[in-house]
Amino acid sequence: MLNIPDDGVLIEQIAVDLKIDSKIMAVKFKKMATDHDLPSCELEKIYNSRLAQGLGFWAVSLNKGEQYHDAVFKAFYGKGENISDKQVLASLVESIGLSGKEAVKHLERGTFKPQLNFDWKLAQELELVAAPTYIIKQNKLVGAHPYQRLQKFLESNGAKRLV
Secondary structure (H helix, E strand, C coil): CCCCCCCCEEHHHHHHHHCCCHHHHHHHHHHHHHHCCCCCCCCCEECCCHHHHHHHHHHHHCCCHHHHHHHHHHHHHHHCCCCCCHHHHHHHHHHCCCCHHHHHHHHHHCCCHHHHHHHHHHHHHCCCCCCCEEEECCEEEECCCCHHHHHHHHHHCCCCCCC
16 A cells, blocks of 8 residues: 555655556556546545545544545545545535534544545555445455446356346
8 A cells, every 4th residue: 555645645656656658557547537437637646535535434434434434535536626625525424414514523533444444454454445346256446446347257257237
C-alpha cells in the first residue's frame, strides 16, 4: 500500500513510485469518469482514502453504503476533491441525508478503526494497491470498471451466470 499524506500526492509522483507512465494513469482516470457518467476531471493528486473508507463502514451500518460510496467516487473522480478532508466527507454524508456532525464524531473517535485496520492488513497481505480490486483464485482485476468488464472477468474465472 502506498503511504499517501492527507494533503495528497501528485499523480506524477505516484506514477514514478509505481513505475507507470503518468499519461497512461491520466487516461485511465479520465476513462473511469467517462464510464461512470461523471464530468471529466483532470486529477492532479491522489488523496489518502483511509478516513473515507472508515466512514464507509458507518454509512453501511445505516443502510447508506451505496449512496455514500457513489458520492465519494463522484467527489474524487468527477471533481478531484480531497477525500481525506473531514469537512469534505461531512459535506458528502450530508448530501445523502446523514449528519455531517455525527460523521466527524465517528472519524475523531475512530469508531470503525478496527474494521478498517483489518481490511488494510488484508490488503497489504494480498499486495493490493488500489480499490476496488476483485480477486478470484490468483487473478486480479484492479480499479473500477464498467459492468461488462467485470462480467467478463468473472466469467473468464469460472463464474456462472445465475439469471
